[in-house]
Amino acid sequence: MADVKFQSEILPELDPSAPLLDVRDLQVEFRTRDGIAKAVNGANFTVNRGETLAIVGESGSGKSVTSQAIMGILETPPAKIAGGEVLFHGVDLLTLSKERKRRVRANHVAMVFQDALSALNPVYTVGFQLAELFRKHRGMSKAEAKKKSLELLDLVKIPAAAQRINEYPHQFSGGMRQRVMIAMALALDPDLLIADEPTTALDVTVQAQIMRLLAEIQAERQMGLILITHDLGVVADVADKISVMYAGRIVEQAPVLDLFGKPAHPYTKALLRSIPRLDTKGQKLEVIEGLPPVLTNIPPGCAFAARCHYAQDVCRTDIPLLETVAADRAAACHFSAEVINGE
Amino acid sequence: MRTKRVMSAIAVAAIAGLVVSACGSGGDDAGSGSQELNLGLGEPKNLVPPNVGESEGGEVTRLVYSGLYTYNNDGSLKPVIAEGQPTSTDNKVWTIKLKSGWTFQNGEAIDANTFKKAWDYTVYGPNANSGSYFFNKITGFADTQSGADPDGDGPQKGAEPKAKELSGVKVVDPTTIQITLDTPWVVFPALLGYTAFYPTADACRAQIEACNEAPIGNGPFKFVGKWEHKTSIKLEKWSDYKGEQPSYQKLNFTIFTGSNNSQWAPFEAGSLDIAAPTPDKYESAKQKYGDRMIEADSPSTWSLGFPSYDNIYKDPKVRQAFSLAVDRQGIIDAIFTGRGKPLATFIPTMIPGYTEGTCATYCKTDPAAAKALLDSSTWPKGKKVELWINSGGTGEKILKAIGDQLAKNLGVEYEMKNIEWNDFLQKKQDHKLTGPFFTGWQPDYADSENYMGPLYYSGAKDGSDNDFGYYNADFQKLMDEGNAAPTIAEAHAKYTAAEKILTETLPVAPLYTGRTSTVIGDKIDFKSVDRNPILGGIDFVKIKLK
Amino acid sequence: MSDVSTPKPSKQRSLWSDAFHDLRKRPTVIVSVVVLLVVFAIAFFPSLFTSVDYKQCDIALTKAGPVSGHPLGFDEFGCDLYSQAIYGAGPSIQLALMVVVITLLVGGFIGVLAGFYGRWVDAIFSRIVDIFSSVPFLLGSILLLAMFRDVDLPLISGQFELIIPAVLTLALFGWTNTMRLIRASVMEARSQDYVHAARSLGAADGRIMFRHILPNAMAPVVSLIPLSIGGLISAEATLSFLGLGIKPPSITWGIMISNGAGWFTGGYPRLLIVPSIFLIVTVLAFVLLGDAIRDALDPKLR
Amino acid sequence: MGRYVIRRLLQAVLTLSVVLFMLHYLMSLAIQINGNPVRTFFGDKPVSDELLQATMEKFNLDDPCLKSVGDPCWGMFTDRMQQWSHFDFGTDFQSVKIGDSIANAIPVTLTIFAITTVVWALFGVTAGVLAAMNRGRFIDYLVRIGTTFTLAIPGFLMLILVQNIFGVIIGNWFREQFGRESFLSLIFQPTYSAKAPFLSLVIPGIALGVFGIAGITRLSRTSMLENLRSDFVRTAKAKGLKRTRVTIVHTLRNSLIPVVTVIGFALGDALGGSVVLEGLYNIPGLGLLAFNGVKTNDTAVVIAVVALASVVFMVTNLIVDLFYAVLDPRIRYE
Numbered sequence A: 001m002a003d004v005k006f007q008s009e010i011l012p013e014l015d016p017s018a019p020l021l022d023v024r025d026l027q028v029e030f031r032t033r034d035g036i037a038k039a040v041n042g043a044n045f046t047v048n049r050g051e052t053l054a055i056v057g058e059s060g061s062g063k064s065v066t067s068q069a070i071m072g073i074l075e076t077p078p079a080k081i082a083g084g085e086v087l088f089h090g091v092d093l094l095t096l097s098k099e100r101k102r103r104v105r106a107n108h109v110a111m112v113f114q115d116a117l118s119a120l121n122p123v124y125t126v127g128f129q130l131a132e133l134f135r136k137h138r139g140m141s142k143a144e145a146k147k148k149s150l151e152l153l154d155l156v157k158i159p160a161a162a163q164r165i166n167e168y169p170h171q172f173s174g175g176m177r178q179r180v181m182i183a184m185a186l187a188l189d190p191d192l193l194i195a196d197e198p199t200t201a202l203d204v205t206v207q208a209q210i211m212r213l214l215a216e217i218q219a220e221r222q223m224g225l226i227l228i229t230h231d232l233g234v235v236a237d238v239a240d241k242i243s244v245m246y247a248g249r250i251v252e253q254a255p256v257l258d259l260f261g262k263p264a265h266p267y268t269k270a271l272l273r274s275i276p277r278l279d280t281k282g283q284k285l286e287v288i289e290g291l292p293p294v295l296t297n298i299p300p301g302c303a304f305a306a307r308c309h310y311a312q313d314v315c316r317t318d319i320p321l322l323e324t325v326a327a328d329r330a331a332a333c334h335f336s337a338e339v340i341n342g343e
Numbered sequence B: 001m002r003t004k005r006v007m008s009a010i011a012v013a014a015i016a017g018l019v020v021s022a023c024g025s026g027g028d029d030a031g032s033g034s035q036e037l038n039l040g041l042g043e044p045k046n047l048v049p050p051n052v053g054e055s056e057g058g059e060v061t062r063l064v065y066s067g068l069y070t071y072n073n074d075g076s077l078k079p080v081i082a083e084g085q086p087t088s089t090d091n092k093v094w095t096i097k098l099k100s101g102w103t104f105q106n107g108e109a110i111d112a113n114t115f116k117k118a119w120d121y122t123v124y125g126p127n128a129n130s131g132s133y134f135f136n137k138i139t140g141f142a143d144t145q146s147g148a149d150p151d152g153d154g155p156q157k158g159a160e161p162k163a164k165e166l167s168g169v170k171v172v173d174p175t176t177i178q179i180t181l182d183t184p185w186v187v188f189p190a191l192l193g194y195t196a197f198y199p200t201a202d203a204c205r206a207q208i209e210a211c212n213e214a215p216i217g218n219g220p221f222k223f224v225g226k227w228e229h230k231t232s233i234k235l236e237k238w239s240d241y242k243g244e245q246p247s248y249q250k251l252n253f254t255i256f257t258g259s260n261n262s263q264w265a266p267f268e269a270g271s272l273d274i275a276a277p278t279p280d281k282y283e284s285a286k287q288k289y290g291d292r293m294i295e296a297d298s299p300s301t302w303s304l305g306f307p308s309y310d311n312i313y314k315d316p317k318v319r320q321a322f323s324l325a326v327d328r329q330g331i332i333d334a335i336f337t338g339r340g341k342p343l344a345t346f347i348p349t350m351i352p353g354y355t356e357g358t359c360a361t362y363c364k365t366d367p368a369a370a371k372a373l374l375d376s377s378t379w380p381k382g383k384k385v386e387l388w389i390n391s392g393g394t395g396e397k398i399l400k401a402i403g404d405q406l407a408k409n410l411g412v413e414y415e416m417k418n419i420e421w422n423d424f425l426q427k428k429q430d431h432k433l434t435g436p437f438f439t440g441w442q443p444d445y446a447d448s449e450n451y452m453g454p455l456y457y458s459g460a461k462d463g464s465d466n467d468f469g470y471y472n473a474d475f476q477k478l479m480d481e482g483n484a485a486p487t488i489a490e491a492h493a494k495y496t497a498a499e500k501i502l503t504e505t506l507p508v509a510p511l512y513t514g515r516t517s518t519v520i521g522d523k524i525d526f527k528s529v530d531r532n533p534i535l536g537g538i539d540f541v542k543i544k545l546k
Numbered sequence C: 001m002s003d004v005s006t007p008k009p010s011k012q013r014s015l016w017s018d019a020f021h022d023l024r025k026r027p028t029v030i031v032s033v034v035v036l037l038v039v040f041a042i043a044f045f046p047s048l049f050t051s052v053d054y055k056q057c058d059i060a061l062t063k064a065g066p067v068s069g070h071p072l073g074f075d076e077f078g079c080d081l082y083s084q085a086i087y088g089a090g091p092s093i094q095l096a097l098m099v100v101v102i103t104l105l106v107g108g109f110i111g112v113l114a115g116f117y118g119r120w121v122d123a124i125f126s127r128i129v130d131i132f133s134s135v136p137f138l139l140g141s142i143l144l145l146a147m148f149r150d151v152d153l154p155l156i157s158g159q160f161e162l163i164i165p166a167v168l169t170l171a172l173f174g175w176t177n178t179m180r181l182i183r184a185s186v187m188e189a190r191s192q193d194y195v196h197a198a199r200s201l202g203a204a205d206g207r208i209m210f211r212h213i214l215p216n217a218m219a220p221v222v223s224l225i226p227l228s229i230g231g232l233i234s235a236e237a238t239l240s241f242l243g244l245g246i247k248p249p250s251i252t253w254g255i256m257i258s259n260g261a262g263w264f265t266g267g268y269p270r271l272l273i274v275p276s277i278f279l280i281v282t283v284l285a286f287v288l289l290g291d292a293i294r295d296a297l298d299p300k301l302r
Numbered sequence D: 001m002g003r004y005v006i007r008r009l010l011q012a013v014l015t016l017s018v019v020l021f022m023l024h025y026l027m028s029l030a031i032q033i034n035g036n037p038v039r040t041f042f043g044d045k046p047v048s049d050e051l052l053q054a055t056m057e058k059f060n061l062d063d064p065c066l067k068s069v070g071d072p073c074w075g076m077f078t079d080r081m082q083q084w085s086h087f088d089f090g091t092d093f094q095s096v097k098i099g100d101s102i103a104n105a106i107p108v109t110l111t112i113f114a115i116t117t118v119v120w121a122l123f124g125v126t127a128g129v130l131a132a133m134n135r136g137r138f139i140d141y142l143v144r145i146g147t148t149f150t151l152a153i154p155g156f157l158m159l160i161l162v163q164n165i166f167g168v169i170i171g172n173w174f175r176e177q178f179g180r181e182s183f184l185s186l187i188f189q190p191t192y193s194a195k196a197p198f199l200s201l202v203i204p205g206i207a208l209g210v211f212g213i214a215g216i217t218r219l220s221r222t223s224m225l226e227n228l229r230s231d232f233v234r235t236a237k238a239k240g241l242k243r244t245r246v247t248i249v250h251t252l253r254n255s256l257i258p259v260v261t262v263i264g265f266a267l268g269d270a271l272g273g274s275v276v277l278e279g280l281y282n283i284p285g286l287g288l289l290a291f292n293g294v295k296t297n298d299t300a301v302v303i304a305v306v307a308l309a310s311v312v313f314m315v316t317n318l319i320v321d322l323f324y325a326v327l328d329p330r331i332r333y334e
Helices: A002-006 A063-071 A098-107 A126-137 A142-155 A174-186 A204-221 A256-261 A266-273 A313-317 A336-340 B006-012 B055-064 B112-123 B130-135 B188-193 B202-206 B208-213 B264-268 B279-292 B316-325 B328-336 B367-376 B395-410 B421-429 B473-484 B488-505 C011-024 C027-044 C081-087 C089-117 C119-133 C137-147 C159-190 C193-200 C205-217 C224-241 C253-264 C270-297 D002-034 D037-042 D049-058 D074-085 D098-133 D138-152 D155-178 D183-187 D199-228 D231-238 D243-281 D286-295 D299-327
Strands: A021-032 A035-047 A052-056 A079-088 A109-112 A192-196 A224-229 A241-246 A249-255 A323-326 A329-331 B036-042 B069-071 B077-079 B082-087 B093-098 B169-173 B176-180 B221-223 B232-237 B250-256 B293-305 B385-390 B414-419 B437-441 B508-520
Touching: A021 A063, A035 A052, A035 A063, A035 A079, A035 A224, A052 A063, A063 A079, A063 A109, A063 A192, A063 A224, A063 D231, A098 A109, A098 A126, A098 D231, A109 A174, A109 D231, A126 A142, A126 A174, A142 A174, A174 A192, A174 A204, A192 A204, A204 A224, A241 A256, A241 A266, A249 A256, A249 A266, A323 A336, A329 A336, B036 B055, B055 B221, B055 B232, B069 B188, B077 B082, B077 B188, B082 B188, B093 B188, B112 B130, B112 B169, B112 B176, B112 B202, B202 B208, B264 D155, B279 B293, B279 B328, B279 B508, B279 C253, B293 B395, B316 B367, B316 B395, B316 B488, B316 B508, B328 B395, B328 B508, B367 B395, B385 B395, B385 B421, B395 B414, B395 B437, B414 B421, B421 D037, B473 B488, C011 C270, C027 C089, C027 C270, C081 C089, C081 C253, C081 C270, C089 C119, C089 C159, C089 C205, C089 C224, C089 C253, C089 C270, C119 C159, C119 D002, C137 C159, C137 C224, C137 D002, C137 D243, C137 D286, C137 D299, C159 C205, C159 C224, C193 C205, C224 C253, C224 C270, C224 D138, C224 D155, C253 C270, C253 D155, C270 D138, C270 D155, D002 D074, D002 D299, D037 D049, D098 D138, D098 D199, D098 D243, D098 D286, D098 D299, D138 D199, D155 D183, D155 D199, D155 D243, D183 D199, D199 D243, D231 D243, D243 D286, D243 D299, D286 D299
Parallel strands: A035 A249, A052 A224, A052 A241, A109 A192, A192 A224, B036 B250, B385 B414, B385 B437
Antiparallel strands: A021 A035, A021 A079, A241 A249, A249 A329, A323 A329, B069 B077, B082 B093, B093 B176, B169 B176, B221 B232, B232 B250, B293 B437, B293 B508
C-alpha cells in the first residue's frame, strides 16, 4: 500500500528510507495586539511508520498549533512559521507550494479534531462530507463514493451505516460523531494520522472505545499516529512514546513506560501527579501552582522556572536545552538528573 | 367654476402659481417622428364637465369636450358650438345661437336640447355636481336645489327639490337657447366658456361613473381606453371633429402623483417635451432653454388673507401694517427667482376691468409706516402671529418668508401652522383660523368681478358667509350697481370703485401674480405654441410637431 | 488542567474594562467622540457657537454668499446658513436621545420581564411585538405622523411640542428591537450559575432581574445605542423632508435639506451641501463609535 | 413542520386582525380629529349639507361615530371586514376599486423589491464575503468604509442625489450620445416611465437596495468571518479541499443562514423607504398609494395597503423561517 503511494505524483521526491515525519526546530509565531506570541518555540520530534507518538501539554502549550503547522492549515496571518522543518519522508512540507500542500493533506497526512460536533459541517449529511473526499480527490462518481463511504462507516463500526449515512452530524451521539471524523480522516489512506485531543469531549467509557478503535486501525494500517492530548492517562495504553510540551517547547521526550516510571522533567512529574490513579486512592491530587507564562513575554531562562520546586538561579537565566538523559530519552532541564532519580 | 381652486392647485401642483397647467410635454419617439404629444398632469379629481372643479380635470375636459364658447387671449368669448356672441337687450335674457351638425363621439347629435338636458342634470341638487354653483344666477336655480336641512344639525337628507329643470333655460328651437337671469348681469356671458357649461351626452349621464372613466366627449380628442388612475390618460385625435383639428394623432398624459417637482426631471430626460422648471431650476433652465421658454403672467392672484372675524385682525390698521411690512418683490426674487409680479391691485393686468395702481397706498413695502400703523392700532403687544397654510407646497416657503419679514419689520414673533388641506378648508370656512393665512385665486371667468364678488361679497352683515368674515356696505352697494350696469364699461367703472374700497380695508393683502415659465421641447414647432393667458395654459390643439 | 489551576476572572468586568481600554486607544473612537462632544455642545448650547439669531432673516439677502460674520452665507430666505445649521442640531439630537431613552426603558423593561418569566408573559409580549413589527418602522412612522400631523398635543409646549409627536411615533415602532435583544440575552443569562446562586440566596425576582441579569444582558444593546441614535437622526431628517417633522420657523437639518435639495442642481449647491455635511458627519460619528464599541465588546468579529 | 406552519399562520391571523383594527381605529380617529375628508372634494367653495351628506354616503363615511372623538366605530369595522371577506376592498375617493389599484401597484413594487433583493444578494453578500476573505486587506477596508458611509448618509438624501446625478446628469449624457430610446437612456431615467416600466425601475431599485445594503454586507462579513474561523472549515481544509470549495460549499452556505433572515426583515424596512422612493420617482407602487391615501385621509385605501404590507411582511418572515429550516438542518419546527 505504501509502495503504491510512493509513486504518487504529489510527492515524487519522497525518500522511503527517511522517517515518516521528522519535525525539526519548528517555530510558530502569532502576531497579536500585544506583540508577537511564540506559540511554538523549537519543537523537535520524529514519528515512524506504525509508531504512535503522544504529545502532551496544557492548553496553550503549542500542541495544536504544531499539529496544524504540520497539516499546513494554520491561518497565516495571524500565524507565521518562523523557522524549522517538517520533513515527511525527507520532504519539507513547509516549503511546498500551496497547491501541493493541499494535495498532501488527506492523501498523506490526515487529522481528527477534538470536538466532532463543531468539526463536522452542520448543514451537510455525514454521507456528503465523506463522499466529498472520494469525489474531489479520487474523481469517483456519486454512487462509487457512497459505496466507499459506507465501507468506511462500517470500518469505524457505526451501526446501521446505510441509514445513518444520510443523517446530519447533530443527529449522532458524541462517540459516533468522532467515529465519523476518524472515518473521514482514514478515507484516503493517509500515512500519518494526527488526532488532536480526539476524546476530550467524550464520556470516559466512550473515550476508551475511541482510543481502542484508533489503536486497532493504526496497527492494521501501519500508519504513523500522533496523539495530541492534555491528559497523560488517556495515552498510557496506546502511545509508544511521549513528547511533553510546555510553553511552546518540548521539555521531555521518552518511551511511554520510561516516562511514566521515571519522569526526567519536573513538569512531567507534576503532570503525572495530577492524574487520578486507581492505585493511589485517597491520596490528594496535586495541583501545579501558578500559571504558564504569557507567550508574548516568555521570561529568560527556563519557562517553567517560576512554578518549579527544583528551580535555581541558573534556571532564570539560561534556557535548558533538550538533551539526552538516557537511552531514547531526552529532557530540557538543568536538573534532569536529580528529577529522574527522584528528589 | 367658482372654486377658489388655486389652493388645490398648490396642494396638487405646488408650483405656486408659476405653473398653472403648462405641464405638458411632447413625447417623441426618437427619430420615428411619431405624431404623439406626451404631457404631464397631476391626477384629476373628475372628468365629467358638470363636476370638474380643478385645473387638472379642466385641462383634460377642454380637450375631450367642446362647449359653446372658449376664451380668446384677450378674455373675450370665442364661439365654438355657438354661432356668434350671446345677445341680450336687457342683460337679463340672453340668447345663444348654435351651429348645427355637431355630434358626440358616440354619434349622438348636439342641439339646444342637449345643453338644456346637460345643465338640468348639472344643477339638480341630488346629483351633487360641483359645477351647479355657476348656474345660481339663472332663474329657477333655487327650485332645483334641495330644501334646507330639516333639523338644521348638520348633514341630513334635505327635502326633494321643487323642480327637476332649470326654468330659466329655454329651448327656442334646435339651434337657439334662451337663458333668463334673476337680475340683469352684463358680465354673464363671460361664464359661458367655462367647463360647467359644456354639454354631456345622454349616454354619459345615464352611466355617469362609467363616463367619468371613459368620457364620451365632443371635442378634438377622444379617449383611448380608460382613465388609468394615477398612471396615464391617453387621447387620440377625433377625426370627425367639426372644429379646429389637431395636426397630430395622439396626446398622452402621464399622471404624476409623487413629489411636486417630478415633471421637470423627466422633461430634462427627454421623456417630456413641455414642462415648467421648478423655481430652483429656473435659472439653469433659462440658460439652457432660454429661446424655447415661454414666460407669461398668470391670471391667478396670491394674497395674505386676514381673519376679519377675529378681534385682533378686526382693526384695518393691523391689516394695513401687515401689508406694508411685506417685501413682495423680495419674496418673488428669493422664492421664484424673480418670476412673478408684485400685486398692487386686486385684479391682474390681463383681466378685463383691470385698473392700474388701485392699491398703491398699502400694497408696497414701507417698514417704518408699517411699524407706526401697528403701534397705533389695537394690536396686543407681544402677541405671537399664527400663520396658517395647507401643508405641502411652495406656499409654505412664501408664508415663511412673510413671517420672517413680519418678525423683522414689525418685531412680532410668528409661528407656522401648516395643516392638511382638508383641515385647512374646514377651519377656514368655520372661521377658526386664528391668524393670517395664505390664499390664492384662479379666475373662473375673465372679468374683474370674478376677483371680488365670490370672495368678499357677503349676504350677511357680519360677513359670516365668506372666508374672511369681511363685510363693507359701500363695497356691497358698488358691486350690486356694477352687476346691474347696462354696459360692460359702466360695470367695470363700478367694480373699480368697489376695488378701491377693498384696497383701503384690505380683507386680504394682495401679494403677487404668478408668472409661468414653460419650456417647449425641441420636437415641437415653437411658432405653433399659443399660450392663453386667461386659461393659463398652452393650446395643445394648435401645437404642431416637427 | 489549566482550568484547575487558574481562577477565572469575572468575565463581565473584564469584558467592559477590556472594551474600555481597547476603545481608548483607537483613533476613530477619539475622533468620533470629539465630534460628538462638539455636536452635543452645539445641540444643547447653540448660542456658544453663533451670536446670530437664526430667526433673523432678510429676504433681500437671499442665497447670498459668505460675508464677514456670516461664514456660510445665506439661505433662500436670507437667513444665516451657519446659525441655521447650528440651531438645526438641537431638535434632531434631542429627538434621537429621547427616543433612545424611551425605547431602552420600555423595551428593556418588557424584554427583561418576557425573558425572565418566559411562558405566557413572554407569549403575550411576543405577540405584541409581532403586531408592531408587522408594520415596518419607517412606513408606520410616516403613516402615523401623516395621519395626526395637525393634532395639537395637550400639556406640552415650546420646542418639545414640535418634536414630541415624532418622538412618540418613532419610539412606538422602535422599542420592539430593544425588547427582542434584551429578551434573548436575558433568556441566556437566566440559566447561568450566578443567577441560580442569587436565587438560592433568596433574592427576589425583581432584584435578580434588574441587579443581576440586566447588567449582563446589556452588552448587545449598548453597542447598538450609538448606531440607533445615528439612525434616528436620519429618520428625523427623513420625516422633516416629508414635511412630517418639525415645522418652520423652527429649523432642523432635515428641513434645511428639504429646502436646499432643489437648489443643488439649481446653481446653489451650498444650500444642500452645508446641512448634509452637518448631518452626515454627525451620523457618521455615531456609526463609527457604535462600530468601535461593538468590536470592543465582541473582539472576534473585528 | 405542518403543525408549526399552522400555528404560525394562526398567530399571523391574530396579529393581522389586531393590526387591522388598530389601523381602522387610527384612521377613524384621524377623521374624528381632522374632520371628514369628503370636505376636500369641493375645494373651498361652500358646500350644502345635503351635498356633503350624499358624498359621505357614497364613500361610507356617513357613520355618526366619525363625529365623536375616540369612538372605535365597531360597526364600520365589521362592515368592512364583511366586505373584505368577499374580496371586495371598496373604492377610493375617485370611485376606483381599491382592489384594482392594488393589483396595479403590486407588480411595480415587487419589481423594485426584486431588484433590491438582487442588489443585496449580489453586491451586499459578495462584498461581505470578499471583505471577510481578505480580512485586514484593502478590500476589507474598502467594504467597511463603504458600508459605514451608506449607513451615515440618510436614505432620502442618497435618493435625491441618485436621481439628480444618475437620472439627470448621466442620463442626459446617454440620451445625447445614443438617443432617447437606447438601453442606457431608458435605464438612467429621472422618474418612472410607463414606456419602459422595468428599465426605469432598475436605478430606483438599486438605490433602494443601497439603503439597506450596509446591514447585509456587514452581516455577511461577520458571518463569513465566524464560519471561516469555525472548526468545520478547518476540517474542510484538513481534508485537502480546494479553496473555492472550502469557501463556497463549506463557508458561504453556512454563512448565508443569518443573512437570509435579515433580508426578510430588511424588506420590511425597504417598504418604508419605498414611500420616499416612489414619491420622488413618481412610481405608481404601493408606497405612493399608501402615502397619498394618508394625505387625503382615504381610510379604505390606507387600511387595505398597510394590511397588505403587513401580510406580505408576515408571510415573508414565515417563508424565511421555513427556508431557514431548509438551510440549517439542525432547526426543526415542531
